[in-house]
Amino acid sequence: MASLMGNGHGAPGIVRDPSTVRGLEIPHVLPHEKVFPIQIGSKLFRLSGASLSSDAPSYFSEYFKCQLAQAETRRAQGEPDQGIKTLYIDRDPTIFSDISRHLQGYHIQPRDGSHFVKLFADAQFYQLPRLVSQLFEDNIYISIGGREFRVQKDLFTAPGDTPNFFTLGFAVMFSSTDAVFPGLDRVGLLRPPSIMPPAVPSRSGEVFAELIHMLKGYPLHIRNEAHRAELLRDCRYFLFKGLEQKLIPHSISHNLQRGKDEITIRLEDIRQPGLSITFDAPFQNSPSPEPLARHLRYSSPSMSGWVHYMRPFVDATPRELIIEISGECTRLDIDTMRAEFSGDAKKRVSRLVEVLATKINVPNARPMGLLMGSGKGSQPESPASGGLGEGSVKVVFEGSSSVVLDGRVWKEEEEEGGEGGMKMEEDGGVGADAPPRKRRRVEGGGAESEIWTVRTGQWRVRVQAASNDKSAVECVLIAVKIDAFTAELARNQERGFLSG
Structure with missing residues (x-):
């Protein structure tokens, strides 16, 4: 009992x-x-x-x-x-x-x-x-x-x-x-x-x-970008900052050839606390020059490094950063290899450079690549020069850079004793060499720079000693993938009719 x-x-x-x-x-x-x-x-x-x-x-x-x-x-x-x-x-x-x-x-x-x-x-x-x-x-x-x-x-x-x-x-x-x-x-x-x-x-x-479904730990199928925008808008309204970082468009992968983890993220989604710089090891040898490395001068290891990023509240370790900039807000001068941004992108790039400058104790943003005083980037823009105005940033094309220009794959070739040539792959996939691109002439006998408009570009970000002043530091954008056009004709060909 x-x-x-x-x-x-x-x-x-x-x-x-x-x-x-x-x-x-x-x-x-x-x-x-x-x-x-x-x-x-x-x-x-x-x-x-x-x-x-x-x-x-x-x-x-x-x-x-x-x-x-x-x-x-x-x-x-x-x-x-x-x-x-x-x-x-x-x-x-x-x-x-x-x-x-x-x-x-x-x-x-x-x-x-x-x-x-x-x-x-x-x-x-x-x-x-x-x-x-x-x-x-x-x-x-x-x-x-x-x-x-x-x-x-x-x-x-x-x-x-x-x-x-x-x-x-x-x-x-x-x-x-x-x-x-x-x-x-x-x-x-x-x-x-x-x-x-x-x-x-x-x-x-x-x-x-x-949102509550995701906060409980369940995955959510995002139907399209409009659906993602709705989720992000309400995340910001309710101040779910950690959940917001999980929802923003991004891509995380491991680059086996570089031996690094990479994160690709839009420029507007970058947050200051997630930025860091991984400096080159003092004993590391400079990388061997690639076919298009003539635009890039690697500086001393103590002054150079790659920008890394980790999403606040979400990631535990930083990864090598690849920034995506879209919206046709980038103008690229091929002769001086400098890029100029417009609208909100210009403010965000300037802010990014300022943040990187503070992380290596640079007094202001100018030594970090904005208005370095070399080439057309230091001169005011004018119709005669055709170049870029103030606030341009140095860019680099490497052999691994994927470039689509006017709807076709673009490759630059180094010619012995001469200027770099241009190679445009035809629609059939057969390569055809083209003569060096000649700059257009303007009144006064000067040559007009070739300007590209970049629809969407993905860039690695590197900090290094300035090529013209070893005591200064500059910020360099390394092209990863670019979709650009040279004339409005190529842009108009991509237009669609509202009537379908």
């Missing part, structure tokens, strides 16, 4: 830990066997002293303790016993029905955001410490785009995902169990203030559900 009763003191089949049983004891704030009447709105509730003592001290326990003390005083003075007066409170009896079940030992769960704030406000008003603590530690109830969500707070434990919209937004009203009504004096408060249920009607409930 004892085995059926567990330890002999509990229900059959239940083994109770004595320490746990002691923790469930109800304090004797009020007589456990006595019943106390409470009128909430139009409904009368009768709760035992044990129920009221289970979450005390509270408004109820203090009120009825005073009633019992007054009754004891009257008995001591020989006055007739008038009994316990009914406590009347003008609040919602439906909400108090849930609270009464909590006092009777049942676990209550808010149904939605509206139910949550009503329970929370009344629990504070009735000064029920255990219920307030339970609701304070409970899930986040919120309506987004008209759809109700119950969000577990432990979903925000990943690096970068906190603080966020919820931890900051709920901090005003639900930040402390002691001060839930900021600016209001609890003494003499007839009723709690009206609290609007948390809601974000301006965002999509479907998109938020997908």
Whole structure:
């Protein structure tokens, strides 16, 4: 029989830990066997002293303790016993029905955001410490785009995902169990203030559900770039910075020929904390010149290195950075081998150079490749020169650089004793050598530089000593893959008709 009763003191089949049983004891704030009447709105509730003592001290326990003390005083003075007066409170009896079940030992769960704030406000008003603590530690109830969500707070434990919209937004009203009504004096408060249920009607409930799905650790199929943009937009709205870094377009691979891990990422998605420079080892030999390495002078190892990147909050180790710049915002001068950027790309490249300069203690961005004072990059742009203006950056073509110019594969060849030739592969795949590209003449007898417009370019970033000043440092973009055109004809050929 004892085995059926567990330890002999509990229900059959239940083994109770004595320490746990002691923790469930109800304090004797009020007589456990006595019943106390409470009128909430139009409904009368009768709760035992044990129920009221289970979450005390509270408004109820203090009120009825005073009633019992007054009754004891009257008995001591020989006055007739008038009994316990009914406590009347003008609040919602439906909400108090849930609270009464909590006092009777049942676990209550808010149904939605509206139910949550009503329970929370009344629990504070009735000064029920255990219920307030339970609701304070409970899930986040919120309506987004008209759809109700119950969000577990432990979903925000990943690096970068906190603080966020919820931890900051709920901090005003639900930040402390002691001060839930900021600016209001609890003494003499007839009723709690009206609290609007948390809601974000301006965002999509479907998109938020997908974000929660990812926060739970599940993979999400991104249908297209428009879908990715929706996810990223709401990630930034709700301040899920760690999740945002997982969603941004990127490519991580291992380059076996270079023996390095690489990360390709868009220029606009680069964040300053993720940038670093891996300097060349002092004992490392300079790389052997490639067919097109005439544009690149590798500097002393102590002054040169490759820029690496790791996504904040996501990656553990940095990888060699390949920046993708798109949107036809790059103009490339083939004669001076310098690139000029426009619009937001110009600001971002300048900022990138400034950040790299601070990492190697360079006073400003000018020694890092912007306006180095060599070639056309140091001269103001004019129609006669046809070159690039201020703010250009040095670029390099290597033999491994993949270049598509005007829709055809472009290759440059080194000719002995002469200028570099150009090789354009025909559509049939058969190579045909072309004579060196001649620069167009302008008035005054000068030669016009050849300018490419780069649709999309991928570049490695290298920091090295400037070729014309060994005491200075410059930033060099090494071409990895480029899609460019020389005339508007090639651009127009890529256009599509709106009518299909």
